[in-house]
Amino acid sequence: MDYGFSKEQEMLKKAARQFAETRVAPKVLEVDEKGEFPFDLVRQMGQMGLIGLVNSKEYGGSGMGHLARIVVIEEMARVYPSLGFFFQAGNLLMYALENFGNEEQKKRYIPDLCKGAKVSSFAVTEQTGGSDPSAMMTTATRNGAGYVVNGRKSYITNAEVADVLGFVAKSNGGFSAFFVEKGTPGFEVTRREPRAGFRSISVNELAFTECHVPQANLIGPEGRGMAAALPTISAIGRTGAAGVALGATEGAYEGALKFCRERVLYGKPISDLQALQFMLVEMSTDIEAARWVSYRPAVLLDQGKSVKDLGVDIARAKLLAVDVALRNCLKAQQAMGAYGQSPEYRVEMYLRDMLELLTAGGTQEIMKVVIGRAITN
Amino acid sequence: MDTLVCIKQVPHPDHFGQITLDPLTKAIRREGVPLVMNPVDRNAVEAALQVRERFPGKVTVLTMGPPQSRETLEEALAMGADEAILLCDRAFAGADAYATALTVAAAIKKFCPFSLVLCGSETVDSGTRMVGPMLAEFLDVPYATNVRAMEFTGDVTCLVEADLDNGCMKVDLTLPALITVNKAINEPRIPDVMGIIQVAGKKLSTYRAEDLGLPAEKLGLAGSPTRVAGVWEFKKDRRSEVLQGSPKHVSSDAVARIREWGGL
Numbered sequence: 001m002d003y004g005f006s007k008e009q010e011m012l013k014k015a016a017r018q019f020a021e022t023r024v025a026p027k028v029l030e031v032d033e034k035g036e037f038p039f040d041l042v043r044q045m046g047q048m049g050l051i052g053l054v055n056s057k058e059y060g061g062s063g064m065g066h067l068a069r070i071v072v073i074e075e076m077a078r079v080y081p082s083l084g085f086f087f088q089a090g091n092l093l094m095y096a097l098e099n100f101g102n103e104e105q106k107k108r109y110i111p112d113l114c115k116g117a118k119v120s121s122f123a124v125t126e127q128t129g130g131s132d133p134s135a136m137m138t139t140a141t142r143n144g145a146g147y148v149v150n151g152r153k154s155y156i157t158n159a160e161v162a163d164v165l166g167f168v169a170k171s172n173g174g175f176s177a178f179f180v181e182k183g184t185p186g187f188e189v190t191r192r193e194p195r196a197g198f199r200s201i202s203v204n205e206l207a208f209t210e211c212h213v214p215q216a217n218l219i220g221p222e223g224r225g226m227a228a229a230l231p232t233i234s235a236i237g238r239t240g241a242a243g244v245a246l247g248a249t250e251g252a253y254e255g256a257l258k259f260c261r262e263r264v265l266y267g268k269p270i271s272d273l274q275a276l277q278f279m280l281v282e283m284s285t286d287i288e289a290a291r292w293v294s295y296r297p298a299v300l301l302d303q304g305k306s307v308k309d310l311g312v313d314i315a316r317a318k319l320l321a322v323d324v325a326l327r328n329c330l331k332a333q334q335a336m337g338a339y340g341q342s343p344e345y346r347v348e349m350y351l352r353d354m355l356e357l358l359t360a361g362g363t364q365e366i367m368k369v370v371i372g373r374a375i376t377n
Numbered sequence: 378m379d380t381l382v383c384i385k386q387v388p389h390p391d392h393f394g395q396i397t398l399d400p401l402t403k404a405i406r407r408e409g410v411p412l413v414m415n416p417v418d419r420n421a422v423e424a425a426l427q428v429r430e431r432f433p434g435k436v437t438v439l440t441m442g443p444p445q446s447r448e449t450l451e452e453a454l455a456m457g458a459d460e461a462i463l464l465c466d467r468a469f470a471g472a473d474a475y476a477t478a479l480t481v482a483a484a485i486k487k488f489c490p491f492s493l494v495l496c497g498s499e500t501v502d503s504g505t506r507m508v509g510p511m512l513a514e515f516l517d518v519p520y521a522t523n524v525r526a527m528e529f530t531g532d533v534t535c536l537v538e539a540d541l542d543n544g545c546m547k548v549d550l551t552l553p554a555l556i557t558v559n560k561a562i563n564e565p566r567i568p569d570v571m572g573i574i575q576v577a578g579k580k581l582s583t584y585r586a587e588d589l590g591l592p593a594e595k596l597g598l599a600g601s602p603t604r605v606a607g608v609w610e611f612k613k614d615r616r617s618e619v620l621q622g623s624p625k626h627v628s629s630d631a632v633a634r635i636r637e638w639g640g641l
Contacts, residue, residue, distance in 0.1 A: 049570025062570045
């Protein structure tokens with residue numbers, strides 16, 4: 001059974017796997033232990049065209065689409081979830097600019113982001129919570145030819161390494177989306193959050209203090225910031241989180257399967273023991289289900305369905321894929337006994353990383369709220 | 378400079394454990410095993426692309442195999458090759474190294490003018506290392522095998538460094554020539570997105586037995602002088618035993634024990 005991949009998508013999957021296995025895998029233990037951001041890998045991904053898959057050719061992307069993007073995220077996460085997560089977070093501003101920005105903004109930023117020559121981040125969450133963005137406190141007040149921004153953002157992925165950061169702030173009675181370049185006076189990254197997982201990825205707190213943001217940095221019309229941010233988070237953030245979860249689960253499962261085939265107890269490989277077989281069966285079945293649910297919204301986005309119409313499908317993908325990832329990465333650890341705790345076997349990394357996905361792109365409970373509203377109304 | 382690269386689709390080395398042998402046909406059963414481009418053939422494609430970067434010309438990739446071999450050709454096109462040729466006919470089935478080389482040589486003579494032919498030094502599924510040299514003989518060109526480096530010293534000369542079991546040999550080849558390369562020659566590129574997108578617009582020609590002008594008795598199993606006398610699988614087993622005593626005593630004891638268990 002295939003997933004209806006085109007020939008190009010099949011070849012892309014193979015190329016992404018080859019890249020992940022030959023270029024990424026040898027570095028995983030070291031960069032994860034040190035918590036280093038693998039810039040060189042990002043540049044290589046950019047050179048291969050793996051970053052700009054949902055951006056059009058006109059702006060340096062390939063326009064291969066959402067399914068292609070999910071497949072690449074999945075392949076990266078299968079080997080190193082941090083890289084998959086970097087990739088999904090980095091696409092947020094690229095998508096927002098292409099779909100809601102003006103021509104000058106698109107031409108100025110998207111090509112370098114596609115190439116991996118520049119890195120971006122996107123900030124919505126504040127201390128008031130990410131689940132209720134309307135409670136945000138950051139303000140953008142009109143001042144001459146631009147805005148003065150004050151406020152703080154929390155738990156922002158990639159902010160520390162970003163050359164350009166998109167954000168949403170209250171302005172003129174509504175919410176507006178902007179971007180700011182690294183080094184802009186009044187904008188600073190104030191803290192790197194210690195995290196259990198995604199060690200190579202920085203998650204930061206950042207502050208705007210009397211930060212002057214020119215009018216040219218407004219994404220879309222003033223007061224329509226949420227109309228840009230929410231579809232972006234849904235189409236890119238949530239689908240991407242599902243792709244990361246899916247890839248990591250595959251990585252953990254494959255590690256456990258290999259271990260069970262090689263580990264001999266009672267004179268035979270433990271994969272011959274029914275208790276272990278059942279674990280492996282449950283894992284592989286969960287993965288298959290999560291794959292279908294995660295690919296579905298991407299396929300529909302590629303067919304031209306609107307993000308708004310796919311809110312429930314996307315929420316289901318994120319909800320299921322992350323649930324599947326958490327219980328199966330844990331199961332992989334159980335199957336491997338004490339070896340499962342060893343970094344060398346990587347399964348402990350997958351489990352740590354999946355904890356981070358509980359909140360990325362919206363909590364699991366928010367996904368249920370989205371689905372719940374739709375099925376009860 | 379026009380370069381031709383001969384490549385082959387083989388079972389994925391990571392899945393060799395799934396391959397079984399058919400004692401009746403004496404062939405390997407590949408059903409369900411993923412297929413990939415023979416690993417060192419990637420190095421041959423990369424070498425050809427690097428030649429094209431220095432000397433303008435065309436890179437053509439060629440394979441002989443069943444219809445699914447097309448995927449391997451498309452991968453080479455995605456890496457950057459300009460054109461591809463698939464030799465596909467049931468009459469080619471069961472060809473040994475000799476019949477393969479003869480068939481490929483006939484196709485090259487008919488369809489592919491070349492200055493250089495590149496092959497991987499060996500395939501992971503049969504590993505005879507014979508197709509390259511035989512092909513050179515049929516094409517009547519000089520050749521070098523197991524090459525780790527090559528440098529063009531003039532328009533028609535190439536200095537190659539070939540690995541031997543106990544050293545290295547430098548050879549000057551006059552083009553046209555055939556070279557089989559090993560993995561030390563380069564690091565093959567991975568197809569990029571634009572390369573993948575461009576595949577659809579590239580020429581991939583398929584030729585059948587009748588296109589080559591070779592008599593049927595020269596093709597496939599009928600044209601193969603090699604006959605497999607028998608096949609068997611190695612049995613993998615795990616045993617452990619602690620041997621004690623002096624190193625000399627332990628080592629001779631270990632050899633005796635391994636022999637006794639059928640390991641030697």
